[in-house]
Amino acid sequence: MGYTALFVVCAVWLILLLLGLLVVRRELSILQDRVAVSGNAPADGLAVGAVAPPFPGLRDNDVVMFFFGDCEPCHEVATEVARSADPAGFACVVSDGTMPGSAEGFRRILHADSRALIGAEGAAVRERYKVHSGPFGVAVSGGLVVAKGVLRYADDIEQLYHAAYGPARVSPAPTSAQASAGQASAGG
Numbered sequence: 001m002g003y004t005a006l007f008v009v010c011a012v013w014l015i016l017l018l019l020g021l022l023v024v025r026r027e028l029s030i031l032q033d034r035v036a037v038s039g040n041a042p043a044d045g046l047a048v049g050a051v052a053p054p055f056p057g058l059r060d061n062d063v064v065m066f067f068f069g070d071c072e073p074c075h076e077v078a079t080e081v082a083r084s085a086d087p088a089g090f091a092c093v094v095s096d097g098t099m100p101g102s103a104e105g106f107r108r109i110l111h112a113d114s115r116a117l118i119g120a121e122g123a124a125v126r127e128r129y130k131v132h133s134g135p136f137g138v139a140v141s142g143g144l145v146v147a148k149g150v151l152r153y154a155d156d157i158e159q160l161y162h163a164a165y166g167p168a169r170v171s172p173a174p175t176s177a178q179a180s181a182g183q184a185s186a187g188g
Contacts, residue, residue, distance in 0.1 A: 045131050045138055045148045052140040053128040057115050060143045063090050063164045065151070066126060066136040068097030069106040077135040077151045078109045087111035089161060093122045095134075139163035 046052065058064060065081060067074035081090050092114050094103040103118045110116055117125050129138060139147040139160040147163035149156060 044133050044136055044150075046129055046145045048145050048148060050145045052138070052143055052145050053125075054143075055117075055121075055125050055128070057117055057121070058091050058125070058140070060140065061164050062140045063157075063160045064125070064129065064138045064140060065090055065092045065157075066129070066131045066134045066138075067092060067094045067106060068134045069094055069101075069103040070097040070099040071134055073152070074135045075106070075109055077157065078106065080154045080157055081114060082109060082111040084111075084157070084161075086161075088113040088115065089165060091115045091117060093117045093125045093129075093131075095122055095126060097134075141165075 052058070052062075052064075065077070067078055078092065081087060081092065084090070087110070092110055094106045094116060095118075096103045103122070107116050107118065116122075126132075131138070133150070135151040137149060137151050137157065137160045138145055141164050147160055149160070151157060151160075
């Protein structure tokens with residue numbers, strides 16, 4: 001009876017080891033798929049190098065930003081766009097998200113010079129640009145998508161702006177006090 005019990009214990013351990021290996025293999029496969037999908041380029045939006053669909057209100061060189069009216073990170077990024085030195089350099093596509101009518105209220109966050117595409121017009125742009133998340137940005141230069149990405153920081157906005165327009169700065173415009181201080185230090 002001693003050998004039978006030893007054989008059963010070994011068989012149980014072998015089965016448990018095989019099940020463990022199957023679980024580890026599955027987890028590694030899932031991890032590998034996630035890494036392959038994430039890569040450097042986000043899956044959302046048109047591929048870099050694709051022709052940007054033309055729409056009224058969009059330019060051959062442009063930064064197209066995608067927002068949802070009920071999205072807090074979208075509000076934060078839109079505030080940065082409004083504070084930028086060139087708010088007219090951005091086309092802001094705003095959708096309602098989960099709250100009907102939230103896109104119209106979002107317009108108050110944007111600078112008066114920003115171009116806002118809301119409603120059916122914005123939905124058509126979002127669909128043709130294949131963007132389903134926000135805040136998301138697409139840089140277009142010469143009618144081609146040259147950069148894209150999820151927007152988290154002011155630097156993300158500036159990188160897209162540089163990709164579309166070149167090296168001009170898009171940082172917030174200096175206040176009158178900062179401008180006066182700069183002139184005083186330059187003069188002295």
